[in-house]
Amino acid sequence: MIIREMKIEDYEEVYKMWQITTKRALSKADEKPQMERYLKHNCGMSQVAVIDGKIVGTVLAGHDGRRGFIHHMAVAPEYRRRRIGHALAETAIKKIGEQGIDKTHIFCYQNNETGQSFWRDFGFKKRDDVFVYSFDNDKL
Numbered sequence: 001m002i003i004r005e006m007k008i009e010d011y012e013e014v015y016k017m018w019q020i021t022t023k024r025a026l027s028k029a030d031e032k033p034q035m036e037r038y039l040k041h042n043c044g045m046s047q048v049a050v051i052d053g054k055i056v057g058t059v060l061a062g063h064d065g066r067r068g069f070i071h072h073m074a075v076a077p078e079y080r081r082r083r084i085g086h087a088l089a090e091t092a093i094k095k096i097g098e099q100g101i102d103k104t105h106i107f108c109y110q111n112n113e114t115g116q117s118f119w120r121d122f123g124f125k126k127r128d129d130v131f132v133y134s135f136d137n138d139k140l
């Protein structure tokens with residue numbers, strides 16, 4: 001297995017995998033132009049895991065100048081429980097750390113028990129003191 005930077009050329013293959021692994025988290029922000037902007041904005045930070053030329057895992061990593069954020073941490077079902085997710089998350093966090101950012105946040109659906117178990121196992125601490133509030137910018 002190799003872990004390498006995700007490029008916009010990977011988009012179609014990655015998006016196909018996300019439709020299996022991450023479907024409910026997909027939104028307009030995951031369309032190709034938006035993903036191209038994201039990858040440019042967070043240059044070199046997002047990663048894919050590749051086995052025999054096939055993308056089997058992804059992690060989007062970026063920061064806002066203050067905190068790091070990971071999105072779309074995903075491994076294709078037939079490749080799970082082999083520490084691929086851990087390897088991807090570790091690379092993403094190192095990339096965020098290299099930018100001088102000292103904390104990384106993730107969002108996880110409350111009923112995603114696999115996701116929660118994964119992040120706990122990795123060492124992430126669940127926050128009980130914050131809610132996520134969101135606003136659609138076109139409502140202004």
Ligand SMILES: CC(C)(COP(=O)(O)OP(=O)(O)OC[C@H]1O[C@@H](n2cnc3c(N)ncnc32)[C@H](O)[C@@H]1OP(=O)(O)O)[C@@H](O)C(=O)NCCC(=O)NCCS
Nearest residue numbers: 073074075080081082083084085086108114115117118121
């Ligand atoms: C979460 C996900 C990325 C984990 O990838 P992975 O490569 O299987 O994870 P790893 O092998 O690196 O980590 C395994 C550890 O995570 C935890 N874990 C992973 N899957 C688990 C599951 N189905 N049930 C319970 N614990 C699980 C365990 O602690 C496990 O250690 P173990 O195998 O020794 O028991 C993968 O299951 C996935 O793509 N899920 C769908 C997308 C998703 O929910 N992403 C997270 C969004 S917040």
